[in-house]
Amino acid sequence: MMHSLRARLLWWVLLPLAAFMFVAGVMSYDAARHTAALLQDNALLASARTIGEDIEWNNGELRADIPPAALEMFESPYHDHVFYKVVAGEDRLLVGTPELSLPEGQRPYPVFYDTTLEGQAIRAVAFRRQLYDAGAALPVVVVVGKTQASREGMLAQLWHPQLIRQGMMLVLAVLLVLIGLTSELRPLMKLKDDVADRDPMQLEPVRVDHLPTELRPIVDAINQCIARLKLHTSTQRQFVADAAHQLRTPLTVLDTQVQCARQSAEDPAALADALGAIHRTSRKMTEMTNQLLLLARAESAPSPVPSVPVDMAQVVSSVLEELILAAQRRNIDLGAELGEDLRVAGSEQLLTALVANLVDNAIRYTQEGGCVTARCRRVDEEVVLDVIDNGPGIPAEIRAHVFERFYRGKTDVEGTGLGLAIVRRIAQSHGATVGIAPGEGRVGLVATVHLPAWKE
Numbered sequence: 001m002m003h004s005l006r007a008r009l010l011w012w013v014l015l016p017l018a019a020f021m022f023v024a025g026v027m028s029y030d031a032a033r034h035t036a037a038l039l040q041d042n043a044l045l046a047s048a049r050t051i052g053e054d055i056e057w058n059n060g061e062l063r064a065d066i067p068p069a070a071l072e073m074f075e076s077p078y079h080d081h082v083f084y085k086v087v088a089g090e091d092r093l094l095v096g097t098p099e100l101s102l103p104e105g106q107r108p109y110p111v112f113y114d115t116t117l118e119g120q121a122i123r124a125v126a127f128r129r130q131l132y133d134a135g136a137a138l139p140v141v142v143v144v145g146k147t148q149a150s151r152e153g154m155l156a157q158l159w160h161p162q163l164i165r166q167g168m169m170l171v172l173a174v175l176l177v178l179i180g181l182t183s184e185l186r187p188l189m190k191l192k193d194d195v196a197d198r199d200p201m202q203l204e205p206v207r208v209d210h211l212p213t214e215l216r217p218i219v220d221a222i223n224q225c226i227a228r229l230k231l232h233t234s235t236q237r238q239f240v241a242d243a244a245h246q247l248r249t250p251l252t253v254l255d256t257q258v259q260c261a262r263q264s265a266e267d268p269a270a271l272a273d274a275l276g277a278i279h280r281t282s283r284k285m286t287e288m289t290n291q292l293l294l295l296a297r298a299e300s301a302p303s304p305v306p307s308v309p310v311d312m313a314q315v316v317s318s319v320l321e322e323l324i325l326a327a328q329r330r331n332i333d334l335g336a337e338l339g340e341d342l343r344v345a346g347s348e349q350l351l352t353a354l355v356a357n358l359v360d361n362a363i364r365y366t367q368e369g370g371c372v373t374a375r376c377r378r379v380d381e382e383v384v385l386d387v388i389d390n391g392p393g394i395p396a397e398i399r400a401h402v403f404e405r406f407y408r409g410k411t412d413v414e415g416t417g418l419g420l421a422i423v424r425r426i427a428q429s430h431g432a433t434v435g436i437a438p439g440e441g442r443v444g445l446v447a448t449v450h451l452p453a454w455k456e
């Protein structure tokens with residue numbers, strides 16, 4: 001299998017051309033052979049006629065003199081052997097080579113035929129003439145034959161120049177096709193260089209002007225890919241910058257807190273306070289780091305995630321089990337309403353993170369003594385998860401922003417601003433949609449996720 005486009009195009013041009021040349025060559029060989037045979041037969045017949053004309057009666061005897069002109073016409077650089085014989089009546093040899101055979105069967109004269117003599121192929125003609133003497137007719141047959149060297153020579157002379165002409169045409173065609181292909185493929189090579197020589201940071205689109213129309217779709221596709229890559233790189237860069245910024249703040253705080261702890265080395269109560277503060281800050285940083293890792297994992301998850309059946313009833317139950325202590329601490333009534341057949345396709349780990357972030361938000365932002373319910377049910381081909389709380393809800397004007405990374409509402413509650421970004425990312429990779437809306441009677445918040453149900 002050839003991978004070079006040029007070689008393949010060349011092949012497809014040359015293959016039909018060579019087939020055509022071959023057929024033309026065979027045809028011209030045939031024509032040349034025919035012409036050579038015709039010329040030779042004409043010369044043989046002319047020679048036989050000349051001999052025949054010189055046969056005459058001489059004193060009641062038939063005499064056959066061979067005129068030199070009859071044989072001179074065969075002189076050629078090929079030095080063919082020429083044979084002749086003259087037979088009178090049935091088989092009376094007047095002159096010539098007796099072994100030269102006569103044509104077989106009865107045929108109208110003159111007869112052209114192939115025979116052999118002394119092991120050589122001979123082309124011969126038999127020519128008949130009636131000689132009259134005193135009213136009696138006597139048939140006389142003149143046979144002239146010759147070897148084939150001059151015929152082969154003539155054939156070569158006729159045919160070789162044709163062959164050379166066709167060979168030259170083929171070479172010329174190859175050259176022209178090669179030149180044409182090279183110049184036509186130049187834009188493609190230029191395109192290749194343009195893409196291959198790029199610096200990884202250079203995300204400018206490939207230029208489309210001067211490109212043949214066939215290449216436009218490819219370049220457009222490459223450019224779309226570059227545009228997506230550019231967007232992805234810039235969001236990634238922004239994310240790293242934001243993450244560094246978010247971690248820097250608690251690190252600065254930690255530094256101050258450690259200095260503070262050093263200074264209060266003498267006072268055990270102050271030292272305990274300072275260590276407590278250090279502990280809180282480091283916990284916050286751990287939480288931030290965990291959320292960053294989770295988001296990174298959600299983002300690098302293949303989309304769509306590999307399909308394994310995951311039972312949402314189990315996922316919700318395990319999340320509630322994890323968070324029940326946090327809810328009790330805030331005196332929140334945490335409950336679940338689970339329907340039947342809640343299997344979806346996806347990753348159990350990521351779906352657990354999704355539910356955990358929603359329930360965690362509900363518990364965090366709802367006032368003490370509030371109520372949080374995780375409700376999951378099957379609706380046609382979807383599994384619908386609602387996380388309902390009766391907390392403060394999210395004001396309409398910031399609802400559009402809460403899914404952004406690091407976005408936090410005005411609140412005293414601690415957090416990273418990554419929870420809902422993680423939720424949205426996981427939903428996306430599961431082909432799910434996520435939305436938030438005020439709860440019943442405009443109280444609290446309902447976060448709803450529509451997941452496609454598992455199909456066998």
Ligand SMILES: Nc1ncnc2c1ncn2[C@@H]1O[C@H](COP(=O)(O)OP(=O)(O)O)[C@@H](O)[C@H]1O
Nearest residue numbers: 361362365393402408409415416417418419420
């Ligand atoms: N159940 C909820 N009730 C009220 N506000 C919420 C709720 N869930 C999220 N929010 C608001 O959305 C913001 C973004 O949430 P999230 O992305 O989870 O980050 P974080 O919880 O770390 O602040 C929160 O800062 C909060 O203002």
Ligand SMILES: [Mg+2]
Nearest residue numbers: 361415419420
């Ligand atoms: Mg949160």
